Amino acid sequence: MGGLEMEKEARAGGKMPGYLRQLLRAVAVGQGLPALLAVLGDMLQRPVAVTDAAGRLLASHCQEGEVAGWPEVLALPLVASDPWRGSVALKGGERTAAVIPLGEELVQGYLVILENGRPLPAGILARARQMAVAVLLELSRQAAVVEVEKRYRNEFIQDLIYGNFVSLEDVIARGQVWGWDFSRPYALAVLEMDGLSGGAAGRAEVQRFASLSAHYLERWEAGVITSERGGQVIVLWPAPGSSADWVSLKARMHSLLSRLRSQAAPGLGRTFSAGIGRFYPSVLYLYRSYQEAKIALGLARVFGQQGGINTFDELGVLRLLYEVPQPDLEVFYRQILGPLEEYDACHDGSLVDTLAAYLASNGNAGLAAKKLFIHENTLRYRLRRIEEVLGVSLDRLEDRVNLFVAFTLCALRQGPARD
């Protein structure tokens, strides 16, 4: 549509409209987004802004004397109609705006035009859309530069967290290129959105999440480095010199990640989970912290948790269990719960489920009975059976611990097979 309009106008005037030429010149000489927006704002006589795909503000322009109160991040819908019209949250309150997505298949950003209480006239809108092409050009040019930079950056971080550096001197020297001080230790966290699907849609969400995390965390905490790999955001957190402060650093990581969760949520539409690795005094061991962070996160996933922040050194019994070789787990599980499974199989019974519910109710028979939709007496009868079959007493702490551990192992043994 935009192209057709432009063609018509060009034919009518015999040449390209002046404002377009002005815009394209601004792109060509590389004056940058602010200059482009100045031309645009003057043309449209409205406050305008450009954001990236995640809604982060890249540039804005207001007429003299006007204060739009643009926020750092605009909560914009992920898949916008073209154009999208609705209200956006500014510092001063809600304003209605017209939003033009920039880019065809892959949206690279948004052009936001504030309205003056009434919809933009069709003619203005049509012009705005023509001009959006110029903004997109500039955005792509910048994106290409950023992409290259990001790739090198990511590769460096990947080398760091996969142990591809031999000496600390190397790491420090390479870090300086990016302005990072790797002579000091870093802590590491891994963030991942919950319930994310694969494919192109998931990919776009990951990009958005990575971009938002980077934006907030790097602003809130000086020296934070973020990088994306395999759908996860890796956060390197500058740490004080010694492990003595590890407890307080962990607390700070927890609090900032919680804050990120509340800040980013509107733009994400999902929760995320995090894993935090242990603290090592040298960045040469960041690789280990990275693996630990992934395990903390992975175990949370295995045990079906969402939205949590999981610290490797606080995994407790889960980590212990995880470190036991699989065959030993199997033997343990068989020893503790095997007879009950066999009993159920032979008698078409449900003692395993009953016991699971009982333990999950912290040994509260009434609660367990309710969960199972059975009478409490039935439950008590079954619990006696269970004690007989297994030769245990559910009153003994030792027996209960064994049973609890065996059920926990269930999650390690089974579960969805998909990667």
Next chain:
Amino acid sequence: MVTVSAKRFRHLCPRNCFSTCAIISTVENGRLVRVEGDPEHGFTRGRLCAKGYAYPQLIYSRRRITVPMRQYPRGSGHWHRISWEEALTTIAAKILELKGRYGSLLSVCLNKQSGNFGYLHYAVEGMFNAMGYITRAEGNSCWSAGLDARIFDLGADRQSDPEDMALARSIVLWGVNPAWTAVHQMHFITMAREQGATLVVIDPLYTATAAQADYYIQVRPGEDGALALGVARYILERGWQDEDFLREYVLGWPEFRSYLEREVSVVWAAEKAGVAPEAVAVLAKLLAWYKPAAIWTGMGLQRHTNGGQNVRAITAPAAMTGNLGQPGGGLYYASQQTWNLLKYNARDWPPPPGATGWVLWPGVVGDGAGDGLEPVAGGGSRPVGAAGVVAGRQARAGDPGVAVGHRPVNTNDFARQVLACTDPPVKMLWVASRGLASQDPLVTSLEEAMGLMETVVLVDHFLTPTARFADIFLPATTPFEEWDVVLSYWHYWLGINQPAIAPVGESRSDLEIAMHLSAKMNELSPGSCTFPTSGSQEEWVAAEFTPEIYVLADIRDYRELLDRPRKLAWPRVSWEGGKFATPSGKYELCSEQAQKCGLPSLPVYVPPAAPSPAYPYRLLTSHQQLGINSQFLHLGWLGGSERATVLLPPGLARRLGVRSGMQVCLYNASGEVVLPAMVSRQVPEDVLLCYQGWYGPGAPEINAIVGGLMTDMGSYKTGFPAPALYDTFVNIYVL
């Protein structure tokens, strides 16, 4: 990483295997560092099997014996090193002493089998041929019953190019497990399947090949014939037979047809075979409507008392449906059709003039090889004496009216027959390319036979179980230390084997041993051996080539094979145009030859041997994945995690209270063997499975309880029937 000094050499794997792989070795600083497949070879396509890739370990194994040794006393395990000079002098002197004592060499016995199919290894036979007439273990433990069956039907054991199996629309693998025993063929089978071919696997065992199949038919062991006859009957009922083909090219269809109508029903056949009637229908449909159909008959199913008969029954439906003589289809088994293209120069040496030998039955002279190239008996039955030993007497060559030769004993009943030889008795044994103490049926009876021997010579790489009986051990070279030429009994490719490294230690090739022993014999008794005492190995290789094979390989000199192997321009399709090699020139459903051998003329049903209440379970001893008979499996690279195990079906295991890992004892009247058990769904009910082979020092010897019965066929072509190894019945208890 290949270093600058690396050199590469071409080899051929000479083992008793379908693939006869072309191998390329890499040698660095005089040491063979690795082997790989030769990509120039169109059948093996640059790949080896697991065993082939283990050759470097075989060559440099710490357990390999590379110096001549003597064991004293025999069986003690006290071996001490001796020189080649001492070894050869002892042996030559012994041979000459026996010759003086008995007036012939008939008290000297050779037992050699399929350990190495290289043509220069026939020097062992050649060396004894060149000394005179001896006692020889003849017959073949592997394929003789099926071979006779094919000869009765087709007239000769010929088959089409196995690479053309890729063109088949249906492939029936009947009792064969190429995923383990002929892995290269799986490429061509996979190709056919990718073109839409249907794969049927018929086997009592759910094998790795069966796991690949579109249809798997679990036939009861020994009842293959019933299944095949059911298929024939089904085809007949539907009128799916190829009447034109039957009329023009098949002899005995009316007789067979009337047999089918009279005696066979599909329901009966399915019940006998232990399969669903649908399985019969599927097979019939594939053979009749999805042509060309390739039917590959394995060797296991003919190791029954009715084995030959079963093979004849299997080939009958193929003839009925005209699945012969066209590319991509036909009957596959194994064939030495190209082997006479080489000269057998190392083998065929004349005895010294006037040598005393054995008078054979009137008018027939053994071909000396017992390798199935030509029938050894015109009528199929030879007069036999005590213990089934072929009757005859000692006589001088050249005496008027007699034809003398070697005294044959059945290699499959070796111990008993050797014991029965009295005039003269057997006093010396030479064992080469052979692991008789682990591979012979009823191995326990060997003990007594060996007690007769004054000298036993073993040529090998390792102290195998046979070494227990040996006095002198002669270290053999591996294919990587010698020249040779090998032909396949499956594919059409010709290559050459060159040495890559100097012989390890003091080891020598069979050819060198023959030349040295001949020299020693002549030194002690001039004229006692006609075998040449000089000539380089390469010259011996050159001497094997014939103008005919040069034409077929499109080369002018054997050295061209050093650049790459060549495919022989041998007819791709056997029996093209319906011309068979039988007396009638037709496919003989009704075989007069068979009848002459005392067998049914038609491929009628013959029931298999049945278990007794005392020994209710059939014991199958199939081929290993990681071994060829007694070879390879004992190598750490291959057998490291493999131990002799008996596999039990789940139902039987439940009844007996056996769980995997428990020790069980298998026993029958012949003996007992203790093994760990493994419960497996691959095995049908009432069948036990123990893969045969030598598992390494101290491993249980399963052949202590295997054997006793003989196959129905085998005598016609190889001189003797084969052991009906799979008609072994045992009982079992848990330890």
Next chain:
Amino acid sequence: MSSLRWAFLLDVNKCLGCRSCEVACKNYYHLGESQRYRRVATVEWGNEGRDGLFFLSLACNHCESPECFRVCPERAYRKRRDGIVIHEARLCTGCCTCVQACPYGGPQYDADAGKVGKCNLCVGLLDQGEEPVCVRACHTEALRLLDLSNPDAVAFAAWVPGFPDTRLTHPAVRFVTSCGGDWKMGDHR
């Protein structure tokens, strides 16, 4: 912006369990007697009347989160950008921590050398544009290489019965299986 990430792809329907891959690897790298960088496992399964037999040819899976790498006290492991997990034998003291940690039996101890070794995906050959030894030895092309950064890679199964839990280490191995995606761990016996 995805870059090359190597994985093994095993067509379970085509794998014959012939073990050529396994021994070809031993032959090429002169492994210790008990070392098998690649191993073929037999999986017999029976489930609700369906019976089957298949083979799993497995080596180091060059995991996304390699446990060997995490636990090694000598920092003998690293992971290249193309995903290959490299074990530097010269740094290895043979403590076997990695051997215990790996769920897949990837790292293997050689008593003679006193060191651990494992599949390095024939990185030397790969960097010269050649295929790994095991892939070259496969008779039916059941074993191949796969680039996980290729969007089509998601079509392959990440788990089959007989294969250990993948959820924490995310191994770079994929399977072609006619059993489809309806498998659950623990289905097999």
